[in-house]
Amino acid sequence: MLITDPELAIAAARAGAAVVRANYGASLTRVDKSAGDFATAADLEAERVILDLLRSARPDDAVTGEESGSTGPSGAARRWLVDPLCGTRNYATRGLLVAVNVALQTGSGSTVAASADPFTDEVFWTGGTGAYVRRDGVDEPLTPSAGSGLVDVNLDPPFPNAPRFRAVRLLADPGFIGRFHPRVVSTTLAVAWVAAGRRAAYVTDGQLRDSVHFASGIALCVAAGCTVTDLDGQPVHSGRGGLVVAADRQTHAALLTLIGGQLPTVR
Template identity: 75%
Template structure:
């Protein structure tokens, strides 16, 4: 899908990204010299030509999504020349971490490009739905992952589990949440994330969480965690409790109720004295714990092979955060839920409040 609607110096007045910019868009037509790729805002944005020599024999069909680089824009003719982006060339040969980053950024480009447009909604459960952006972003991500790792299984938020094994017990499983924060997005709120993670055996080994609107992608190779911005420079993530901001997920399900209730935690006087609450309603907040922008994140639910939480958990663990279940047990065991904190002191304080809640009003 196309880059976002034209804003500022990254686009010309016609909405075409300037030369050097990377865009993800659909193939709209096969022509004798190559393929046309839409590089401007949907649905009638301008198209660029990607020549056959750039494709190097790669089979492409109308509707396929490609990540391309704008090489030349000739407004007089008009004509836009494209090159296949380096990420598209190297995803198959690259590391798992590089693939996670590439896939998350490709999904983020779709989410960004469709933002603000009228979108079809597809009801899932009461109060929950997917949009056309969820489905398109997931398709782009899964196409990249399947092309690069055809022997791996994949679980997508919208399409479920596919590939070898197809079940949660498979050895290598990619976990994809193409748009975490769908309700935010549908309300034209930009607090969302695109999450891609790999579980190999029992461990989350690599992950990427892309913010479509800041241009940042938080990623880990399982050893360290970084943030990469538009300039391509990686900065190592450093957790910090200094903000005192704790993000609490108030969205269902609540499998540990009535023993644990997130709303009751917010009413605890000890919590109010020590922390300040934020509710992003997206697991972008988990990446922010790893990055030092939140002191902690608390949620109910089952995090095992969970497409919403996997990338954020991997980021927090690699950054050195303290990550456990609601009662201090290792993640993915026990009662479930999740407490991810920047340091041990913050984590201990939250566990105490969760395990020994004060009566309302105290």
């Protein structure tokens, strides 16, 4: 029986998460990348397991993995985006805040996605209609909520909108501090948390088109009914870049006002 795309995304994310969990705390070989970035043996093994599963189930699809790059037909209408371990620095220092992200890109966006937490054994997923978290084989709908007031701000480079916008200045803004409670966890698991009601919002700079890191979280938040735009309040990937994801329109509007205080008027 042919596995559906959402179930394949879930299975792939869970397979990668199992590798990440099994290697936690071990002395892992590091592979240097660029600008001081690195991967661990767990990143590489998790990606291999995920890609093997995807290629076996969908041999005609293309795949882009964070560690291995793009493979498969260059003109494929379907492409899987794989981030085998989002939060590598957290993981390498025995932190538990990491995610395994798998998304299916068709056309200009992704509607099928899964983001797995290896240490809670939760998988946040969507097939395009509704978003859910799977625990112990049971799916529960994700319900965004701004009630916590927690806003995760990504401080990892690159910062293409600097000096016009710097996320670190948002953290020091009296208006931000007066309304929200900042968090910096350095993993895109926090994007899924907005869809789940565990964060009120998430803010990052960056050009995120075709991003293996962010495709899953964006798809989850869109499907859950969050407000999702770029730093200007425009559709994601359409202009200045960056990402503002909020549980509701009021929270989103407040964040855009604060961000707009840093950005010059575009003429």
